[in-house]
Amino acid sequence: MSYLQIKNLDVRLKGGGPILRRVSLDVTAGQVHGLVGESGAGKSMIGKAVLGTLPRALEITGGAIMLDGTDIGTLPPAERRKRIGATAALIPQDPLTALNPSKRIGPQITRRLVDILGWRRADAQARALELLDEVHIPDPTRVMRSYPHELSGGMRQRILIASAFAAEPKLIIADEPTTALDVTVQKQILRLIAEMQKRHGTALLFVTHDLGVVSKVCDSLSVLYAGKVVEDARMQRFFMSPIHAYSRALLAATPTYTDPKGSLMPVPDTVIDAVELEIAQHDVRAQA
Amino acid sequence: MRDARAEVRRPIGLRLWLSGGWLSLLALAAIFAPLIAPHDPLAQDLFLGRLPPFWEDGTEPGYVLGTDSLGRDVLSRILYGARLALIVALVAGTLTCLIGATLGLVAGYYRGWCDRIISRFVDIWMAFPPVLFAILLIAVLGPGLISIIIAIVVIDWTRFARVIRAEAMSQGAMDYVASAQVAGRTQFGTMLTEILPNVLPTIVALLTLEMGIAVIVEAILSFVNLSISTDSPTWGGMIAEGRTSVHQAWWVLVFPLITLFLTVLSFSQLGEGLKDRFDPVLR
Ligand SMILES: Nc1ncnc2c1ncn2[C@@H]1O[C@H](COP(=O)(O)OP(=O)(O)OP(=O)(O)O)[C@@H](O)[C@H]1O
Ligand SMILES: [Mg+2]
Numbered sequence: 001m002s003y004l005q006i007k008n009l010d011v012r013l014k015g016g017g018p019i020l021r022r023v024s025l026d027v028t029a030g031q032v033h034g035l036v037g038e039s040g041a042g043k044s045m046i047g048k049a050v051l052g053t054l055p056r057a058l059e060i061t062g063g064a065i066m067l068d069g070t071d072i073g074t075l076p077p078a079e080r081r082k083r084i085g086a087t088a089a090l091i092p093q094d095p096l097t098a099l100n101p102s103k104r105i106g107p108q109i110t111r112r113l114v115d116i117l118g119w120r121r122a123d124a125q126a127r128a129l130e131l132l133d134e135v136h137i138p139d140p141t142r143v144m145r146s147y148p149h150e151l152s153g154g155m156r157q158r159i160l161i162a163s164a165f166a167a168e169p170k171l172i173i174a175d176e177p178t179t180a181l182d183v184t185v186q187k188q189i190l191r192l193i194a195e196m197q198k199r200h201g202t203a204l205l206f207v208t209h210d211l212g213v214v215s216k217v218c219d220s221l222s223v224l225y226a227g228k229v230v231e232d233a234r235m236q237r238f239f240m241s242p243i244h245a246y247s248r249a250l251l252a253a254t255p256t257y258t259d260p261k262g263s264l265m266p267v268p269d270t271v272i273d274a275v276e277l278e279i280a281q282h283d284v285r286a287q288a
Numbered sequence: 289m290r291d292a293r294a295e296v297r298r299p300i301g302l303r304l305w306l307s308g309g310w311l312s313l314l315a316l317a318a319i320f321a322p323l324i325a326p327h328d329p330l331a332q333d334l335f336l337g338r339l340p341p342f343w344e345d346g347t348e349p350g351y352v353l354g355t356d357s358l359g360r361d362v363l364s365r366i367l368y369g370a371r372l373a374l375i376v377a378l379v380a381g382t383l384t385c386l387i388g389a390t391l392g393l394v395a396g397y398y399r400g401w402c403d404r405i406i407s408r409f410v411d412i413w414m415a416f417p418p419v420l421f422a423i424l425l426i427a428v429l430g431p432g433l434i435s436i437i438i439a440i441v442v443i444d445w446t447r448f449a450r451v452i453r454a455e456a457m458s459q460g461a462m463d464y465v466a467s468a469q470v471a472g473r474t475q476f477g478t479m480l481t482e483i484l485p486n487v488l489p490t491i492v493a494l495l496t497l498e499m500g501i502a503v504i505v506e507a508i509l510s511f512v513n514l515s516i517s518t519d520s521p522t523w524g525g526m527i528a529e530g531r532t533s534v535h536q537a538w539w540v541l542v543f544p545l546i547t548l549f550l551t552v553l554s555f556s557q558l559g560e561g562l563k564d565r566f567d568p569v570l571r
């Protein structure tokens with residue numbers, strides 16, 4: 001059963017070029033699906049397209065997004081917002097801008113429960129406390145009354161994780177959830193996300209450009225290059241025998257601990273050229 | 289983990305105390321002017337013309353800040369003048385803020401054609417020289433309280449629109465706005481509950497600044513004799529009259545001038561002080 005199914009999604013810059021080209025991917029219940037690719041490949045835009053928060057300059061021009069079996073593109077806007085809010089949630093990249101600076105933490109966690117699921121405020125409050133405890137936040141009662149600027153980056157990311165799991169969504173999109181944190185905190189946060197995902201059985205789309213992280217957390221992955229999925233594989237198969245030239249180059253560019261110097265190689269231009277060429281040919285074929 | 293800033297509530301600064309104090313005093317004076325003014329601000333008595341303030345020679349008891357060339361009591365006129373000044377400040381400031389901030393918020397948050405129309409409009413509007421614009425407007429509308437208020441609103445809404453648009457735009461790009469939408473908020477709801485609270489400190493600072501500006505504009509218009517009819521005393525009118533006799537009776541010019549200066553300064557300082565206090569990040 002797949003909770004998220006993207007079929008041939010096209011996203012363009014309004015009056016401009018393509019950002020995503022015929023992107024398809026599947027996230028199955030209880031699985032962690034990695035989405036890797038270099039900066040600017042369009043990873044975040046996939047997440048935003050699913051959550052309905054694409055920047056206004058972009059538009060979806062083709063394809064379908066199925067959330068828990070429903071094609072959300074066919075729903076009227078209000079209905080769509082409700083549906084997305086009830087089935088999906090986001091763990092954002094930058095915990096500093098992901099919480100409203102002028103609101104206390106409490107209401108920012110309970111908002112979804114109250115607004116979308118129609119919980120009573122007191123129940124939502126109790127649930128939020130429980131979740132903060134679950135993400136190992138000391139003194140949750142006090143944290144609920146705090147403003148975001150009173151908390152450290154790691155604390156805020158824990159809060160955002162708690163908040164994402166609050167309504168028990170079927171799907172969580174984690175968009176480079178550890179990039180903005182320092183290295184020591186990154187590990188804890190990764191472990192926390194993996195732990196929460198297992199316990200809640202949530203499907204997780206894990207966006208990153210760190211193949212090392214992918215190998216630890218994910219069950220399957222898609223490699224995105226210039227707005228196009230160039231490889232879609234189960235974890236094991238990918239690391240044993242990557243099919244696509246770009247994937248191989250990406251793997252070769254990942255530092256390994258046994259030979260950090262030797263393995264830190266840039267993706268060669270010739271590979272990029274080959275990938276560009278293949279994508280161009282594919283586009284010609286798609287248009288024909 | 290928890291920042292020390294949270295625990296230390298900053299005391300109300302001297303700045304807030306002084307500016308707030310002066311403005312409260314002024315508000316009381318305006319409200320109770322008929323009770324506390326020692327004389328009728330319009331009563332002329334040519335035998336009592338140009339009496340100096342109390343510490344100089346040749347004063348008359350009861351005329352603390354002296355009289356003007358027509359024998360009208362300067363203190364009473366300043367007290368009554370506070371009424372008009374504050375009415376203009378409050379009404380014109382609030383209206384300007386409402387119109388300008390609303391347009392700025394909508395343009396900055398919704399972007400697109402909405403933003404293009406409003407921004408073009410602001411650009412064109414700002415190409416007119418403001419004082420000339422005001423004088424022209426009053427010439428068309430005819431002098432009077434309402435005209436002054438309209439003139440101030442018409443000239444100054446662009447200040448709010450521009451600043452608030454920029455703020456709303458930068459807030460709108462933040463992730464918390466997207467999160468609010470994923471949590472089911474409509475665009476309009478997001479604007480009101482997420483963006484507005486974060487631009488509110490700026491709105492408050494601009495609003496009080498605008499009140500100060502309104503007081504100045506009213507004084508300028510009175511100065512060039514375009515304000516409210518001559519039978520209600522205004523600070524600008526007093527300054528204009530005092531100017532002609534500054535060598536014989538400096539106090540007619542200087543006291544309303546000081547009052548005006550302190551009032552405008554207080555408004556701007558109040559704004560800055562409130563902004564610091566209300567900004568959750570600076571607090
Ligand atoms: N608001 C916008 N207007 C126009 N183009 C945009 C906008 N936001 C993103 N893009 C374009 O979309 C493309 C994909 O951006 P995206 O943020 O998805 O990259 P990413 O893979 O998430 O990169 P990163 O690893 O840096 O987060 C980029 O080429 C970028 O130029
Ligand atoms: Mg990104």
